Amino acid sequence: MKFTEEHEWLLVEGDTVTVGITEHAAEQLGDIVFVELPEAGTEVSKDEEIVVIESVKAASDILAPLDGEIIEINDTLTDAPGRINEDPQGEAWFFKMKPADMSELDSFMSEAEYKSFIS
Amino acid sequence: MSDLAVTPLYDLHLELGAKMVPFAGYSMPVQYPLGVMKEHLHCRADAGLFDVSHMGQVWVDGPDWDAVALGFERLVPQNVLGLADGRQRYGFFTNDAGGIEDDLMFARRGERLFVVVNAACKAEDIARMIQALGPSLTVTPVEDRALIAVQGPAAEAVLAAQVPDISTMKFMDVRNCTVDGVELWISRSGYTGEDGFEISIPEAEAERVCRALLEDPRVQPIGLGARDSLRLEAGLCLYGHDIDAGTSPVDAQLTWAIQAVRKTGGARAGGFPGAAAILDQLAHGSDRKRVGLLPQGRAPMREAVPLFDSETATDPVGIVTSGGFGPTVQAPVAMGYVPTNLSAPDTELWGEVRGKRLPVRVASLPFVPANFKR
Incomplete structure (x- = not known):
């Protein structure tokens, strides 16, 4: 698993990357009450705001970690946004994408690097 | 952060794992480890403990109750004179345009008036009171007491275990209770829509009283985050947001808090800042x-x-x-x-x-x- 400075995790399987937010991010955001996901098939650019999440406290954006195409979204989150607090690094993934350039993944942090990043 | 004031309960907040944020010049707990959502639900189900020591507590004294009440009526459109001893009312300071300068609670304590105002407005409120009421009335900010709230359906049972006799209090009653030699000023009121109490405590005793309350498993500490969602669900205004110097009590649907005696045709109609504008809106709508x-x-x-x-x-x-x-x-x-x-x-x-x-x-x-x- 790879990690971004925006507190996303990226799970690489073949040419597909599954993206969610880290436990640390979910804890900082607090109880999540609303999620708006992009549509499958959307072409996105790196750092584009593609997911909106709102906690009891505030709204935040999740950025596309890479250029590419959204191929699947986890629409179970829309009706049960609280699942993001329960299992942010497992069941509550946000979307799957096909990156335009898989080599860009090399620039992200390992789990050990992310742990020291947030400490 | 060093410019922020702290309440007498600051150390206890840290010990309880609170996330502290700046609020109205104070470092205040926005949430505890339970989190905003569960704190909110806990308060509606059982009881929540809030630190509201950042709010302003003020005494107004004068030769007698009539002088104090009639003096204060020059600042607010409420019936102060008619307040029975041991009773509290909601009110607001108005400005000459008929807007709201702050909202507040005031209580009659014998010949004295006890006022609780918002933290963000308290310096201006105190200055306003001194300017309008002095020198014939004395305005004394209370600097050495904490203020806490115990709110929720279990609040009465929780507090009664520490303070005998409070069960006979009704909504908006105020009373002094002495427990182990410590004088508590208690009102049956709050900012959540739930039954509950606000308790003024000498600052040196505040932590001990809170620890005793927190020992009850029905009580959880509640931060500013849940305080905000609780009051919003209860339809209660937050000064500086839902009401301010540019909103009138009629705009804000707070006319229930202006008693008939201060309205057109009443025995003491008008006589508060912005009376002309507010009485006109009461007659014709806004x-x-x-x-x-x-x-x-x-x-x-x-x-x-x-x-x-x-x-x-x-x-x-x-x-x-x-x-x-x-x-x-x-x-x-x-x-x-x-x-x-x-x-x-x-x-x-x-x-x-x-x-x-x-x-x-x-x-x-x-x-x-x-x-x-x-």
Whole structure:
């Protein structure tokens, strides 16, 4: 698993990357009450705001970690946004994408690097 | 952070794992490890303990009650003179334009008046009172006492275990109780829509009293985050957001708090700042109203979201002044101002969130029925 400075995790399987937010991010955001996901098939650019999440406290954006195409979204989150607090690094993934350039993944942090990043 | 004041309960907040934030010049707990949602639900189900020591506690003294009450009536449109000993009322300082300078609670304690004002306004409020009431009346800020609130359906049982006799108090009663030699000033009131108490405690004793309350498994500490969602569901105004110097009590739908004796035809009609404007609005209505708003989707509509009367209208007709997710309602809730002709419950409006027009419906307040012990 790879990690971004925006507190996303990226799970690489073949040419597909599954993206969610880290436990640390979910804890900082607090109880999540609303999620708006992009549509499958959307072409996105790196750092584009593609997911909106709102906690009891505030709204935040999740950025596309890479250029590419959204191929699947986890629409179970829309009706049960609280699942993001329960299992942010497992069941509550946000979307799957096909990156335009898989080599860009090399620039992200390992789990050990992310742990020291947030400490 | 070093410029922030702290309350007598600061160390206890840290020990309880609170996340501290700056608020009205104080370092205050916004949430504890339980989190905003569970704190909110716990308070509605059992009891919550709040530190509200940042609020201003002020005594007004004079030769006798009539002098104190009539003096204070020059600042507020409430019936102060008619307040029975041991009773409290909600009120507000008004300005010459008929706007609200702050909202407050005031209580009669014998010949004295005890006032509780908002933290963010307290310096101005105290200056206002000294200027308007001195030198014939004395205005004394209380600097050496904490203020806490115990709120929720279990509040009475929880507090009665520490303070005998409080069960006979009714909503808006105030009383002094001495426990182990410590004098507590207790009112049966709060800011959650639940039954509960606010308790003024000598600062040196505040932590001990709170620890005793927290030993009861029915009690959880509650931060400012849940305090805000609790009061929003209860339809209660937050000064500086839902009411301010530019909103009148009539706009804000707070006319219930202006007693007949201060209205046109009453024995002491007018005589407060902005009386002409406010009495005129009471007679003829105002062109906008504070209303409840229920977003029809899941997206919260927060403060400053503009409201439109159609999906395509160019100019907004109103604005959200408080909004978020209501944990008890289990849906987004908001309050805001709309034109009077669009203020009927179930009126369909549109709020613009992140550039999208989303449907929102006018709703009656409160969103959660009050649970006071009348």
